[in-house]
Amino acid sequence: xxxxxxTIDLDALADNWQRLAKLSRSxxxxxxxxxxxxxxxxxxxxxxxxxxARSFFIAxxxxxxxxxxxxxxxxxxxxxxxxxxxxxxxxxxLGLIPLLNSAEQMARxxxxxxxxxxxxxxxxxxxxxGMEPPEWAxxxxxxxxxxxxxxxxxxxxxDEPDHAMNAQQxxxxxxxxxxxxAPRSLAATGGMLLGPDYHFDLSRPGVGLYGGLPFExxxxxxxxxxxxxxxxxxxxxxxxxxxxxxxAARASRIATVAAGYADGIHRALSHKLQLxxxxxxxxxxxxxxxxxxxxxxxxxxxxxxxxxxxxxxxxVDMLADAAGTIGYEILTSLGGRYRRRYLGxxx
Ligand SMILES: *Cc1c(COP(=O)(O)O)cnc(C)c1O
Numbered sequence: 065x066x067x068x069x070x071t072i073d074l075d076a077l078a079d080n081w082q083r084l085a086k087l088s089r090s091x092x093x094x095x096x097x098x099x100x101x102x103x104x105x106x107x108x109x110x111x112x113x114x115x116x117a118r119s120f121f122i123a124x125x126x127x128x129x130x131x132x133x134x135x136x137x138x139x140x141x142x143x144x145x146x147x148x149x150x151x152x153x154x155x156x157x158l159g160l161i162p163l164l165n166s167a168e169q170m171a172r173x174x175x176x177x178x179x180x181x182x183x184x185x186x187x188x189x190x191x192x193x194g195m196e197p198p199e200w201a202x203x204x205x206x207x208x209x210x211x212x213x214x215x216x217x218x219x220x221x222x223d224e225p226d227h228a229m230n231a232q233q234x235x236x237x238x239x240x241x242x243x244x245x246a247p248r249s250l251a252a253t254g255g256m257l258l259g260p261d262y263h264f265d266l267s268r269p270g271v272g273l274y275g276g277l278p279f280e281x282x283x284x285x286x287x288x289x290x291x292x293x294x295x296x297x298x299x300x301x302x303x304x305x306x307x308x309x310x311x312a313a314r315a316s317r318i319a320t321v322a323a324g325y326a327d328g329i330h331r332a333l334s335h336k337l338q339l340x341x342x343x344x345x346x347x348x349x350x351x352x353x354x355x356x357x358x359x360x361x362x363x364x365x366x367x368x369x370x371x372x373x374x375x376x377x378x379x380v381d382m383l384a385d386a387a388g389t390i391g392y393e394i395l396t397s398l399g400g401r402y403r404r405r406y407l408g409x410x411x
Pocket of ligand 1: 218268
């Protein structure tokens with residue numbers, strides 16, 4: 065049993081959802097795109113539905129299949145990329161609600177699925193997806209078919225509460241929607257934390273559910289433990305790993321663990337990463353390779369069988385800082401080779 069073990073705590077996930085939901089007086093949905101931020105969208109969606117989530121968000125219609133299967137027909141599933149060419153059958157069969165993000169998508173939707181529910185995605189300044197004010201005005205002038213299920217926009221700087229962009233986008237969103245009779249959504253995790261002015265009718269947190277910043281009170285959901293597959297003694301002056309980038313300054317005991325950059329442990333973490341033996345940190349040494357990492361365990365009283373990469377002391381955001389990225393990327397990079405174990409409800 066030499067595969068690393070990724071443990072996903074579904075009760076912590078549900079708890080994070082409940083605590084975010086308490087921040088808002090309106091509905092709280094859940095963003096489960098990218099396979100539930102790498103943690104397994106079926107298990108995640110089922111547990112969040114048990115916790116009370118009724119509106120789910122995915123990036124692509126294809127992601128809807130697994131989620132609809134576990135959720136049944138009740139909960140709504142919204143698709144951020146809207147109605148893409150060729151998606152009509154899938155949207156209909158899976159009962160997915162596309163968030164139309166251009167006049168072209170609106171036309172496509174009306175042509176192929178005239179009676180199928182839809183939402184609208186507006187651009188309030190991020191310039192990523194969504195209709196800008198003139199395009200939206202033109203679409204409205206032609207007339208919206210039946211009422212949209214949701215009108216939404218997305219904040220570019222919500223993880224920086226003091227950023228002027230937040231209020232600017234909120235104002236732009238209000239301007240584009242104030243005389244519209246449809247539920248509105250602006251906030252993801254960061255937006256929820258900005259306060260009630262940003263909550264509108266439905267929030268759609270993602271990363272905070274999975275234990276990531278900017279939700280500082282989040283409980284860790286992903287725990288990752290790596291098996292030690294060899295321990296060797298290294299003399300002073302000997303080197304470890306590709307490129308001889310680490311040289312032993314003392315007689316050292318080096319553990320080799322079975323995981324590497326192919327498992328989402330970014331090579332940029334070389335020389336910056338530590339693994340944990342219980343409460344004790346152990347520095348990794350040498351370069352992270354595809355399947356293996358060297359760890360200095362000289363100071364441990366007994367040789368470890370496993371070393372932890374993600375635990376209560378080392379969060380996805382700490383790894384992200386060390387790698388020069390964000391917790392989202394650490395989570396969604398977690399590899400397919402891990403053995404996965406789910407703790408908590410939703411069994
Ligand atoms: C990914 C995404 C979310 C969820 O964002 P988090 O920052 O993970 O909470 C919400 N809305 C849109 C449009 C997204 O792309």
